Amino acid sequence: MTSRNIKLALPYAEALLDITTKEGSLDKVINDLTSLSTTLSDSSDLKKALANPTLSSVTKKEIIKSVFKDTVSNTMIKFLMVLADRGRIAYLADVIEIALELAYKKASIQIAYVSSSLELTSSQEEALIERLQKMTGASQIKLKLSVDNSLLGGFIVQVGSKIIDNSVKGQLRQLSAYLGASVV
Template sequence: METSGGIQASLPGRYAMALFELARDAKTIDKVEASLALVRAALDQSVDFKTLTTSPLIARGAATRAVAAVAKKLKLDVTTSKFLGVLADNRRLAQLPAIIRAFRQLAANFRGETSAEVTSAHPLSDDQVAALKQSLRQRIGREVSVDLSVDPSLLGGLVVRIGSQMIDSSIKTRLNTLAHAMKG
């Protein structure tokens, strides 16, 4: 399988590739991707869950039990639930955001799509996401899957990363540019 961007070269990439191959063989790529989206949302919304995944003070067994409970509460598919258990056992939960990004890229490549990382100042509505996908599709010439995240420090606008390209229309960047220009 073609892995653009050297996904396999990184630790999160190797974990993502292993999960992707399991999902591909079981024909559950969409289910795993949906479960990972729930995990990503939980990481963004729950300080406790984020602490669980990043704190070195939480014992391995406690982390494994906690992740199993979270997986059950989120109603994750079996493959993703077991995968989270493996990450907890191997003390790799801190790599979860990067693993999710790499998995999404692998899944998008598998479907013939280009993946884009979109950071906005505020959560985007479904209509805004659809319009953004349409705009990116016209610009790139192929289907685009978007990985959405929110960064309030942008103040407004978007930052879109597609491969090595970056489109930054954030107010934060515009203000910084203006401040730099005014300094002379």
């Protein structure tokens, strides 16, 4: 996300969170935002349609209603209509991402970005969540998982500004720095 997108998306994300939390629980808002995010990430056609400048806002609003009417609250639908009317619906993914971060922060949920060499099993995820909760003191941890084949083995976790590099590549980098050599 570029700084321009953040500048455009932040006020809308803050307004969305303000409006939706007044009308419902924070958990419902997080569920709606997660549902929107999942739908957008699963459908490249939907993203393209919403970002298409040749489609009218009326057409985009019809698309929004048909896709999201059964999955999110009416308040969320109304907000999406406002974005379409103002020509900002193309920034929906950025608005959702920022709104989710703000909602997690408000709900005391810490986001941990995990890059691993292989997909983690559910028991590994649970163990990681427990350790991160102890380490950060957060009541809840939400994992954002990705697989990075360049790691060779292990994982890298970023929670806030703290980075835990438990990868083979990171250990090789540390060893080479200690020995004064360079690593690929």
